[in-house]
Amino acid sequence: MHFDVIIAGAGPAGSSAAIHLARNGLRVLLVEQKKFPRAKLCGEFISPECWRHFQNLGVEESMISAGPSAITETVFYSTRGHRVTIPSSWFGGPSALGLSRAVMDNVLLRRAQECGVSVLEGASISEPIIDGQDVLGFKTKIDGAEQEHRAPVTMDATGRARILTRKLNAAQQKSKAKLIAFKAHLRNTCVAENACEIYFYPEGYGGLSTIEGEISNLCFIISAKQVRRHHSDPEMVMRELVMKNRRAAYTLAQAEAESEWLSASWERFGPQLPSPARGLLAIGDAAAFIDPFTGSGMLMALESGELAATVVVRHRDKLASRASLASVGAEYNAEYVRKFGSRLRISGLLRRAAFNPRLAGLGIAICSVSEQLRTRLARATRTSTHGVGLSETISPAKAQRRKALPRL
Ligand SMILES: Cc1cc2nc3c(=O)[nH]c(=O)nc-3n(C[C@H](O)[C@H](O)[C@H](O)COP(=O)(O)OP(=O)(O)OC[C@H]3O[C@@H](n4cnc5c(N)ncnc54)[C@H](O)[C@@H]3O)c2cc1C
Numbered sequence: 001m002h003f004d005v006i007i008a009g010a011g012p013a014g015s016s017a018a019i020h021l022a023r024n025g026l027r028v029l030l031v032e033q034k035k036f037p038r039a040k041l042c043g044e045f046i047s048p049e050c051w052r053h054f055q056n057l058g059v060e061e062s063m064i065s066a067g068p069s070a071i072t073e074t075v076f077y078s079t080r081g082h083r084v085t086i087p088s089s090w091f092g093g094p095s096a097l098g099l100s101r102a103v104m105d106n107v108l109l110r111r112a113q114e115c116g117v118s119v120l121e122g123a124s125i126s127e128p129i130i131d132g133q134d135v136l137g138f139k140t141k142i143d144g145a146e147q148e149h150r151a152p153v154t155m156d157a158t159g160r161a162r163i164l165t166r167k168l169n170a171a172q173q174k175s176k177a178k179l180i181a182f183k184a185h186l187r188n189t190c191v192a193e194n195a196c197e198i199y200f201y202p203e204g205y206g207g208l209s210t211i212e213g214e215i216s217n218l219c220f221i222i223s224a225k226q227v228r229r230h231h232s233d234p235e236m237v238m239r240e241l242v243m244k245n246r247r248a249a250y251t252l253a254q255a256e257a258e259s260e261w262l263s264a265s266w267e268r269f270g271p272q273l274p275s276p277a278r279g280l281l282a283i284g285d286a287a288a289f290i291d292p293f294t295g296s297g298m299l300m301a302l303e304s305g306e307l308a309a310t311v312v313v314r315h316r317d318k319l320a321s322r323a324s325l326a327s328v329g330a331e332y333n334a335e336y337v338r339k340f341g342s343r344l345r346i347s348g349l350l351r352r353a354a355f356n357p358r359l360a361g362l363g364i365a366i367c368s369v370s371e372q373l374r375t376r377l378a379r380a381t382r383t384s385t386h387g388v389g390l391s392e393t394i395s396p397a398k399a400q401r402r403k404a405l406p407r408l
Helices: 012-023 050-057 058-063 099-115 163-168 224-229 234-241 245-249 297-314 321-355 357-369 373-379 397-403
Strands: 005-008 028-032 070-072 071-078 083-087 096-098 118-121 124-131 134-142 144-151 152-156 179-187 195-201 204-210 215-225 262-266 279-282
Touching: 005 012, 005 134, 012 028, 012 099, 012 234, 012 297, 028 099, 028 321, 050 058, 050 297, 058 099, 058 118, 071 245, 071 357, 083 373, 096 224, 118 152, 118 245, 124 163, 134 152, 134 163, 134 321, 163 279, 179 224, 179 234, 195 357, 204 245, 215 224, 215 234, 215 357, 279 297, 297 321, 321 357, 321 373, 357 373
Parallel strands: 005 028, 005 152, 028 118, 071 195, 152 279
Antiparallel strands: 070 096, 071 083, 124 134, 134 144, 179 215, 179 262, 195 204, 204 215
16 A cells, blocks of 8 residues: 555554545554554553544543543642642643553544555564655564565654664664653552642652542652662662652552553654654654643643644655645645654653752652743643644744754
8 A cells, every 4th residue: 555654653643643644635644563452561541632623533432431530639749748739720621631552542543544554563663765865665573574665755753762863873873771660550549639649759759640440640760770779679679769659658658559560762852863864753742741739641641643734744745745844844844843842841851840849849849939930830741832733834944943952
């Protein structure tokens, strides 16, 4: 089959981009290594702004019928138990949702199929197909057999693994992991109803909230050094480090794991290149990994999937031309920086406090006395200070001038 766009990875970025493209009449192939539904390491806090995306994508009814919990506030707790509250309503809409990624990602993927997207599950992408400066597609392996998939536009939506973009540059091969995250679904926690609780502790932080079926999701990050010291045992890390936070010691005292523990490691947060080669666009975490304490990674995945699709659709009649593909990359790059640059910078600044309990405690104390500061900081982790909407366009000349992403 011939495709206009092929997408690697069916997380929220890949599936949402596929839906937008297919509904605009483009022929799309979406390739995913796992078979859905599958569990995924994530806090499973779906920020209120995602609701608009669910409506646009036509999945809001399926999401609601899965019975998510309503999360009306996020409460940040310092190690000593001081707290500051951010209402979900500050981000638009009454509440955030607590829903497992097994359900959410499956709903989005099935919707993509309904919209006419060709989906390959259980197919692992190994590398991009490269011709000089151009990416022409990717290679996959299914049951040991290699296949090639080619299209004018390829999207890397493989999350933090960045399977395609990483392979373009030998210098960007994986380095040693600095951080490890663990996640499990728990019973018998004392997390406050309708709240997502964030706990700071030495060398990391974690979140506890309720998902469908009144189960709690505990997801936490800690330095790789500490994990090694605790024999890579997530329960031991939880009891000896996460529960150093006074509130966590209370809410997790009787907790029992309901699922297996999942783990993941990575080297760094922040932005990568949104358009690393002609013919290749990176979306979701493959383009930038925003700090989980913002609770906005899935939002950025949905937004960047929509943004990439919007730019490609704008050039839909000229995708066979290399010059046009260069414009697609330049426009996406420029609009990406305008939309996400400032929130990535602010998250990078807040990160310094997130991994330092004394600074986190100070931040919580200051924010708890100033609602104005709280509002400003919370909103700065979401919206662009430029307030750019997707419908706004940018001239190719202007796009060319804004090539580089700001470094953190
Ligand atoms: C500890 C932690 C907690 C978090 N908590 C939250 C939260 O509460 N709320 C929130 O909004 N965000 C949270 N995030 C961030 C959120 O998980 C990500 O931002 C989001 O999943 C990004 O979506 P994506 O589609 O870009 O990538 P992913 O969701 O990672 O999807 C990538 C897909 O690509 C597939 N893939 C990977 N490699 C290959 C390959 N070789 N071949 C084929 N397919 C492949 C994967 O199987 C996966 O399905 C958290 C992140 C972490 C690490």
